[in-house]
Amino acid sequence: MTGSEVPLASPTFRLAYVPGVIPGKWVRIWNERLPDVPLTLTTIAAADAADALRAGEADAGFVRLPVDRTDLSAIPLYTETTVVLVPKDHLVAAADEVSVADLADDIVLHPLDDTLDWDGPLPGLPAKQRPATTGDAVELVAAGVGLLVVPQSLARLHHRKDLTYRPVSDAPESRVALSWPEERTTDLVEEFIGIVRGRTVNSSRGRRAAPAQEQPGSSKAKPKPKAKRSDTAGARRKPAAGKSTGRNPRSGGSGGGTGGTGGTKSGRRGRPGRRS
Known part of the structure; x- marks a missing residue:
């Protein structure tokens, strides 16, 4: 790094919340999925929450409805008793x-x-x-x-x-919502929306979604191909080792030739010959 180069600051996500809201479960999921992006929490009075979001004091916040949606987006989450x-x-x-x-x-x-x-x-x-x-x-x-x-x-x-x-x-009743400035719907805001809405880490809308298909060079073992019909159900049974039928397997006689028809095929498969 030369002296003129300035390292970029690590991204952070600033989350505000009004008294009474407990954001702990969402913060925990965030820390598990994005450990490299610190999340900072700020408590803010319910009456000041909307103005704080507009002023850029937080990237998103849990607020109490109603809020002016002219420039703020809001996703209602739950209603309190x-x-x-x-x-x-x-x-x-x-x-x-x-x-x-x-x-x-x-x-x-x-x-x-x-x-x-x-x-x-x-x-x-x-x-x-x-x-x-x-x-x-x-x-x-x-x-x-x-x-x-x-x-x-x-x-x-x-x-x-x-x-x-x-x-x-x-x-x-009081309704709680996640709100943020509509014009500042960043990737991190989208990530937090997904967490609040319960999307999994592999969701297609997640910023860090897992690939749907295996990438080239993957070390994962490929699934074994299904056996062809000719290798299983259509295959003829082989005689056990050390035994000989002495007959065509389609003939009606037994292995010893008694009561059989010789080498001639029977009219029906598996039907024994007549006694003389």
Whole structure:
């Protein structure tokens, strides 16, 4: 290498994800298939995810829908159950499931980073002030100030021993999607899309797909050709070693000549001659 040559930087893949999403299984598959391409993870607030992708802060990201698809592509992955987070001694904790109407008499906190797309009035009684974040709202629930309706993954993320949660049957659900800038659909983005969609390493759309046919010079043994019919089913049986039939194998007589017709072929194959 001369002094004027500058080595090219190794490619990397930058993946963003919003709180509640656990990308571990996809990252593990990536590391197995592309060990030479490092994957870096970045946590980003749900409200800022789309702008971060547009600004090039990540190559792709797990976001919560809806997103503006004017310049972003998105593949919906799954829908989460919506739950209400309550103190363990609250009446709601005694139920298996509740409805929005069941929360009408309780203060329900709606943080500024709320990820649910409410259509119409917000459930419950309003708090005097909206918490800044979901984490702040969880602290207020633990203090007995109010309740919090969130996707189940966020309730698990902010788990506390003094709190529990129950499904809300008629609340809006949160959908998680893989998103990326449409104009920057690179080979690495396509590779990650394939991993998320469950394509195998030999998929024809994979960047590193295995060849469909054997390459010249391959050390693999070629399959043995099938035996011809004349070598198997059509072949005549040979007599056992040391034995002689003494007759034409198509004649009707036995090996010793008793009751036979001599060298003359029988009218029907295998039919014994008449006794004299």
